[in-house]
Amino acid sequence: MSDNKKILLSHGGGGEEMQSLIGGLFFKHFGNEILDKMEDSATLDVKGKIAFTTDSFTVTPLFFNGGDIGKIAIAGTVNDLVSAGARPLYISCGFIIEEGFLYKDLEQIVLSMKAELEKSGAKIVAGDTKVVPKGKADGIFINTSGIGEIICGDISSHNLNEGDAIIISNEVGNHGACILANREELRVSGDLKSDCASLFAPVSALFENGIKPKALRDATRGGLSAVLNEWALASNVGIEVNESDILVSNEVRGLCEIFGFEPYELANEGTMAICVKQEDAEKALEILREFDECKKANIIGKVLNSYKQRVILKSPWGTSRFLEPPKGELLPRIC
């Protein structure tokens, strides 16, 4: 196949060309007994409570250090399901492709999705492809919606109580900083790698070891700061975190200084904020750190009964300030 084969409007028209794209690319790599039935809706057997989530991905650049739009589309939806205490089972995939998009880039994206699906065992069971004329979209946008079977119930941002521990599963800010550096073509970009990863394995290891998180949240847009503020608001509590316990790489810190970003507001794509009972915190940390994507997990703070609906950031020098909810023009199109 020629390297400059392009996606045409006819690939989204509902006719023979679309069938050939679907068969030759999507079914070839995503194929499974449900998808292969090629009905407009997948028929699924589910039991009990399920989690259901959706995300559209518009990240630019499409390919970045540590991932691409395909990997992030799967990891993002998997992590949303995991945040609800669910085992990711079924994912739908809607492509909006700009006319002229390179077939080989689409194939690379599809292969990334396939590889990422294998990490949680989720399957693509429904799809849709639209092609819009050149200039009417920016390369490719992907929507993934997912269904998971809830295996650990009652995880919610409303559950925080005084004394609970707050854990973050990784350094923060890597994804946002990586995208920013890639976009600005900074020399530092080579040292920055997105944390983009599916977190079903480490989080389900918590469940299997009898740890029931009270709240779980993928710290994507708005970063750690958005999650903690949402939790403080939803549970009507204060949250106190220690700056020295929140790991930020030197590269991310440097980039934040140059551009005036707050690392706690930068997006992550494979980093989970986890609230557990204080007595579970050390054990949770030990379990998480056994996984590559969580080996920098750390306890960063605790829930207070004071400073309600606020997040307090304590510096190593004993001072403290409010960590405000992010606002204004954050870095756009990071996911």
Place this chain on the structure above:
Amino acid sequence: MSDNKKILLSHGGGGEEMQSLIGGLFFKHFGNEILDKMEDSATLDVKGKIAFTTDSFTVTPLFFNGGDIGKIAIAGTVNDLVSAGARPLYISCGFIIEEGFLYKDLEQIVLSMKAELEKSGAKIVAGDTKVVPKGKADGIFINTSGIGEIICGDISSHNLNEGDAIIISNEVGNHGACILANREELRVSGDLKSDCASLFAPVSALFENGIKPKALRDATRGGLSAVLNEWALASNVGIEVNESDILVSNEVRGLCEIFGFEPYELANEGTMAICVKQEDAEKALEILREFDECKKANIIGKVLNSYKQRVILKSPWGTSRFLEPPKGELLPRIC
């Protein structure tokens, strides 16, 4: 609120502005006990077999005679679920909005979605909003994914047998022709109205009256021709349809003559192809015609044991030709 208030990049950034858009518009109109929990995933109780489907909508113009992108996004996903014999229950909604899009247009779209949801009782339970810089998308794209409870099982394009009747629930080609006319700003456009409609009511009336369709399909992209060809292929049968029984309005016929389109290939957005046992055909027709959106329903042909995998179109003059699967550049962005 000012009439020219616009959507800004910050409305998709994950910060305060996004929360205000979500609260002030989406939750205001879509709110329900599940969505109001504001978790990243909705937690749902489902029983038995479910149908799951996804569709992205990129229609242009966004507002057309008979509907808009919001109405079509709900009706399209509802109809995909109905095609699987399901009662639509839960819908997710992912918006990709171009910076500078008018708030009042977004509100109108949201209100259309709300009105259309009421026709089937489905609820929006999960959402996502992305804003991309001006010029990186075309106004607004919407993805809707849906979950339905299967209330009439084993509906499939693989089920057709010799002698079965083929019904179409309406005139064909109205949506595609309406979009074409609106886009070309033709004078005829006022007489053309999209068939865009949710078909849960008429189809569930079939189920309730003991009629179990063998196959059901919303004749969207690729039109009636695409559906019949897919069925003929999937069931390894021939399908014979009578040109004089397939209703096409004079306006649609005229437009097709001007532009060289085949009315059977034009998209419909509220028109279902239905295959039933021959003995159920008349009763099915009677039931369907009780509903406004199906009052022009007609039996258009039958399944053959010859001409396998082909569709035969018989003219009123006794001649016949193959109705080929659509190919090439069909009308883009009709849904």
